[in-house]
Amino acid sequence: MGMSFAQKVLAAKAGLQSVAVGQIVEIEPDYCLSHDNTAAISKTFKKIGVERVKYPERFVIVLDHTVPASIEKYALGHKEIREFVYEQGIANFYDAGVGICHQVLPEKGFALPGKLILGSDSHTTTYGAFGAFSAGVGRSEMAVLYATGKIWLKTPASFKIVVSGQLEEPITSKDLVLKIIGMIGADGALYRSIEFTGRAIEQMSLSSRMVLSNMAIECGAKNGYIAPDKKTFAFLDGRAVCEYTAVYPDPDAKYEKVLEFDATRLDPQVAKPHTVDNVSPIEDVIGTKIDQALIGTCTNGRLEDLRLAAKILSGNRVAHGVRLLILPASQEVLLGALKEGLIETFVEAGALVLNPGCGPCLGAHQGVLAPGEVCLSTANRNFRGRMGSRDAEIYLASPATVAASAITGVITDPRAEFVGGTK
Amino acid sequence: MIEGRVWKYGDDVNTDVIFPGKYTYQPLEPAEMAEHAMEDLDVSFAGEVKKGDVIVAGYNFGCGSSREQAATCLKAAGIAAVIAKSFSRIFFRNAINNGLPVIELEDGVDDMEKGDTVSIDFEAGTVTHKGNAYHFPALPKEVLAILNDGGLIPHVRKQLGRE
Numbered sequence: 196m197g198m199s200f201a202q203k204v205l206a207a208k209a210g211l212q213s214v215a216v217g218q219i220v221e222i223e224p225d226y227c228l229s230h231d232n233t234a235a236i237s238k239t240f241k242k243i244g245v246e247r248v249k250y251p252e253r254f255v256i257v258l259d260h261t262v263p264a265s266i267e268k269y270a271l272g273h274k275e276i277r278e279f280v281y282e283q284g285i286a287n288f289y290d291a292g293v294g295i296c297h298q299v300l301p302e303k304g305f306a307l308p309g310k311l312i313l314g315s316d317s318h319t320t321t322y323g324a325f326g327a328f329s330a331g332v333g334r335s336e337m338a339v340l341y342a343t344g345k346i347w348l349k350t351p352a353s354f355k356i357v358v359s360g361q362l363e364e365p366i367t368s369k370d371l372v373l374k375i376i377g378m379i380g381a382d383g384a385l386y387r388s389i390e391f392t393g394r395a396i397e398q399m400s401l402s403s404r405m406v407l408s409n410m411a412i413e414c415g416a417k418n419g420y421i422a423p424d425k426k427t428f429a430f431l432d433g434r435a436v437c438e439y440t441a442v443y444p445d446p447d448a449k450y451e452k453v454l455e456f457d458a459t460r461l462d463p464q465v466a467k468p469h470t471v472d473n474v475s476p477i478e479d480v481i482g483t484k485i486d487q488a489l490i491g492t493c494t495n496g497r498l499e500d501l502r503l504a505a506k507i508l509s510g511n512r513v514a515h516g517v518r519l520l521i522l523p524a525s526q527e528v529l530l531g532a533l534k535e536g537l538i539e540t541f542v543e544a545g546a547l548v549l550n551p552g553c554g555p556c557l558g559a560h561q562g563v564l565a566p567g568e569v570c571l572s573t574a575n576r577n578f579r580g581r582m583g584s585r586d587a588e589i590y591l592a593s594p595a596t597v598a599a600s601a602i603t604g605v606i607t608d609p610r611a612e613f614v615g616g617t618k
Numbered sequence: 619m620i621e622g623r624v625w626k627y628g629d630d631v632n633t634d635v636i637f638p639g640k641y642t643y644q645p646l647e648p649a650e651m652a653e654h655a656m657e658d659l660d661v662s663f664a665g666e667v668k669k670g671d672v673i674v675a676g677y678n679f680g681c682g683s684s685r686e687q688a689a690t691c692l693k694a695a696g697i698a699a700v701i702a703k704s705f706s707r708i709f710f711r712n713a714i715n716n717g718l719p720v721i722e723l724e725d726g727v728d729d730m731e732k733g734d735t736v737s738i739d740f741e742a743g744t745v746t747h748k749g750n751a752y753h754f755p756a757l758p759k760e761v762l763a764i765l766n767d768g769g770l771i772p773h774v775r776k777q778l779g780r781e
Contacts (some may be wrong), residue, residue, distance in 0.1 A: 219758055219761075230644050232642075232643070234643075235645065239771060242771055243771060243774055243775060243778070243780070244775055244778065244780035245778065253766070260643055261643050266644075267642045268645065269643055269644075271645075272643060274644070314663050315684060316683075316684055317682065317683050317684040317708060326747060331684040331708050332708065332711065333684055333686040333689075333708060333711055333712040333715055334682065334684075334686040334712075335686060335715040335716065335769070335770045335771055336710070336711065336715060336770065338771070339774050340772055341770070342774065342778075343774065347761075348759055349758075376635060379628075380628065380631075381630045381678055382677050382678035382681065382682055382706075385678060385704060385706065385707070386707050415678060415681065415706060415707075417707055418719075460650075470630055470632075472630075478675060556632075557639035557642070557683070558634075558638065558639040558640050559639055559640055559642065559643055564639075576632075576634070576682060576683075578632045578634035578635060578658075578682060579634070579635055579658050579659070580635060580638050580639075580657070580658030581634045583640070584656040585657075
């Protein structure tokens with residue numbers, strides 16, 4: 196019997212010939228990520244009674260969730276992290292402003308095919324877009340990883356999601372992943388390993404693939420793998436921090452489910468408040484008034500997202516009474532956007548450009564919502580209270596839909612004529 | 619064996635409503651965390667919850683963010699166990715790692731209402747409600763060992779001979 200991608204990686208890491216679905220294995224991850232929660236993790240680590248981080252070279256720490264610090268408590272946390280990193284000799288440290296962890300790890304060459312990466316953040320699934328096995332864990336587990344380098348994992352069953360056809364601008368992989376989550380539900384792939392495959396995936400850029408792996412957690416998945424190919428290897432050339440070997444599922448691997456989708460003629464999709472699986476085609480929500488529009492985050496803050504938004508915003512103005520926030524995912528993305536003149540387009544349109552980081556996505560700072568306000572966002576979560584008030588509403592959509600809607604002040608189909616569309 | 623009063627919730631209770639993001643990066647003591655437990659789902663919870671109460675919920679309890687406070691704030695609020703039809707994997711791990719028992723059970727959950735009493739017998743693997751006993755499967759031995767040691771940190775301290 197052939198093995199799925201998850202089985203192959205977990206077997207290899209556990210030093211076994213094979214592992215069965217459901218089997219618990221003890222493994223040592225290749226890389227581990229923590230972010231602003233490192234302040235709390237370092238304190239838990241000290242309770243274990245171990246003086247030194249066992250493998251400092253395996254840890255990557257990125258400050259992104261509350262950068263720059265908006266209150267003294269955040270500033271103190273960041274200071275404690277800098278001291279911890281120095282004291283423990285953790286060289287892979289990226290301070291405030293470098294970017295969101297899920298963008299920084301790929302850019303700095305840690306998200307590598309066949310590697311096992313764990314992070315104390317649920318969107319650690321993102322690195323599956325590069326052929327890694329990557330999943331979120333909790334803070335106590337990260338503290339134990341600092342101390343021992345080891346953790347237990349259960350071998351998940353696998354789903355194969357086959358996407359045929361091809362996405363056509365302004366439809367993006369965000370519309371596709373919302374469609375998938377809307378169809379299968381918030382627990383549709385609970386504890387499963389998803390393998391995304393098919394022509395539409397092969398045609399996609401790495402940035403577009405990252406959206407799928409990033410949001411795999413939103414239907415409960417443990418990880419979201421995409422087979423590495425020439426595009427992956429080209430991106431990693433000059434970035435990869437170490438040697439790697441790509442891992443592919445066996446042709447006769449067993450899948451619990453095979454789900455098929457067609458990317459061609461997909462309508463723009465919107466997730467309505469207050470769950471990510473509350474998805475409708477855009478016509479059901481056209482005309483909904485918005486107060487804030489957010490383009491960015493670890494889901495859709497890359498250069499291709501900003502290019503698409505700038506194309507729509509160029510020569511237009513953000514509607515009166517609407518705040519458009521632009522949140523590049525990293526310094527590298529911001530620099531690219533500056534060089535291409537995209538930032539100029541955003542500022543001319545009346546947008547507010549934020550520093551790279553998580554911004555208001557998790558409601559900790561920078562652009563939170565008041566009671567009764569509505570935000571249309573390219574982020575990955577729209578839970579009640581997520582961006583501030585529990586009485587605010589969050590809709591999720593693609594960068595194209597958010598850009599078009601920022602201009603009109605209401606949820607708008609990005610295929611509308613004023614953006615040069617065909618509808 | 620525990621006997622507790624039920625707090626009943628539906629499907630897909632996410633960690634943002636259990637413990638809002640605006641507190642997630644602030645160092646808070648357990649009592650302060652308990653004050654914000656369930657804040658964006660049920661404003662009555664933090665004020666009325668009593669030590670030994672049990673949460674009963676539908677599918678996919680604890681979905682969303684990996685924030686560990688979603689488990690620790692419930693424990694700090696006095697919750698003795700969470701019974702749900704299914705759990706998100708990170709919440710499940712976080713609960714075990716903090717010594718908060720989590721019980722996956724589909725049968726009988728729809729009949730359990732807020733304010734009812736349930737008793738849980740971990741050794742027998744049963745939840746009893748209104749005279750009906752529902753069986754739940756035992757946790758894998760590796761996982762049970764963590765729970766029995768009171769959570770991951772005491773478990774690892776024991777393994778490393780630090781106790």
